[in-house]
Amino acid sequence: MQPIKQVALTCITHDPTGSLLSTIKELKEELLNLNYDKKYLTISNVTPKEIVKELEECNFHINIVEKSGVGNARRDCLKFVSNNDHDYYYYHYCDFDRLLTWMKEYPTELNSFIQNIVDVDYLIIGRTEKALQTHPEEWQVTETVSNKIMSLQLGKQVDITAGSCALSKRA
Numbered sequence: 001m002q003p004i005k006q007v008a009l010t011c012i013t014h015d016p017t018g019s020l021l022s023t024i025k026e027l028k029e030e031l032l033n034l035n036y037d038k039k040y041l042t043i044s045n046v047t048p049k050e051i052v053k054e055l056e057e058c059n060f061h062i063n064i065v066e067k068s069g070v071g072n073a074r075r076d077c078l079k080f081v082s083n084n085d086h087d088y089y090y091y092h093y094c095d096f097d098r099l100l101t102w103m104k105e106y107p108t109e110l111n112s113f114i115q116n117i118v119d120v121d122y123l124i125i126g127r128t129e130k131a132l133q134t135h136p137e138e139w140q141v142t143e144t145v146s147n148k149i150m151s152l153q154l155g156k157q158v159d160i161t162a163g164s165c166a167l168s169k170r171a
Contacts, residue, residue, distance in 0.1 A: 006089055007117055009036040010081045012073040013096035014044040015051060023100050024054050030103050031058040035114045040084070041096060042077035090117050094125075095163030121171040126159025 013020065024031065041060045043052060044067040052062055063080040065073060074093070081091060092114065094102070102110045113125075132140060143161040150160045 006037050007114055008038040008040065008081060008091050009034065009099075010040040010042075010077050010091055010093050011096040011099055012042045012070070012077050013051075014047060014067060014070075014073065016044070016046040016048075016067075018048040018051060020097065020100065021048070021051055021054065023104070024051060024058075027100060027103055028054065028058060030107065031055070031060075034103075035111050036092070038084075040077065040081050042073055042080055044073065089169050091167050091169070092117065093165050093167065098163045117166050119168075120166070121168045123166040124158050124160055124162070125164040125166060126162045132159070 015021075039058070039060045040063065041055055042063040042065055043055075045064050046067050047064075052064070056062055061080075061084065063076065065076045077093070099110075117123075132143070135143070143159075146161050147157075147159050151157045
C-alpha cells in the first residue's frame with residue numbers, strides 16, 4: 001500500500017479593491033474543506049482586512065507582504081512555507097484567483113489532482129486551450145508568446161503562465 005501523500009497549498013493574492021470577497025464568502029465552506037493538509041496564503045498589504053479575516057476563518061496561514069510585484073510575491077510565498085515547521089513532501093502553488101475559479105468550475109478535477117499529485121520534483125499545471133480562451137485577449141496574446149518561448153526552450157508544449165504548479169520539498 002502506498003503512503004498517503006502530504007500536500008500543502010500555497011497561494012498569493014493581490015486584491016486592493018476587494019473584488020474576490022464575494023467569491024470567498026460564496027465558497028467559504030469549500031475553502032474550509034479543501035483537501036490539503038495545510039493552506040498558506042501570501043497577501044499584499046493593500047488587500048482589505050476583511051479578506052484576510054475571511055481567509056483566516058477558512059484556516060489559511062496568512063503572510064502579509066508589501067506589494068512589490070508577482071515575482072516577489074511568489075518568492076515570498078515559498079519562503080513563508082519553508083519557514084513553517086511541517087513534514088509536507090509536496091506543495092501545490094496556485095494563484096489564488098485561479099484556485100477560486102478551479103473550485104467553482106471544476107471542483108471534482110481539483111480534488112482528483114490533489115489526491116493524485118504525481119511523484120515529480122516540478123510539474124507545470126497548464127490550461128486547456130478552452131480555458132485560455134476565457135481570458136481577455138491581451139492576456140492571451142502576451143501569455144501565448146511567453147509560453148511559445150518556453151515551449152521552444154523545453155522542446156515540448158507548456159503553459160508556464162497559468163499560475164499553478166506542483167513541486168516537491170526536494171525541489
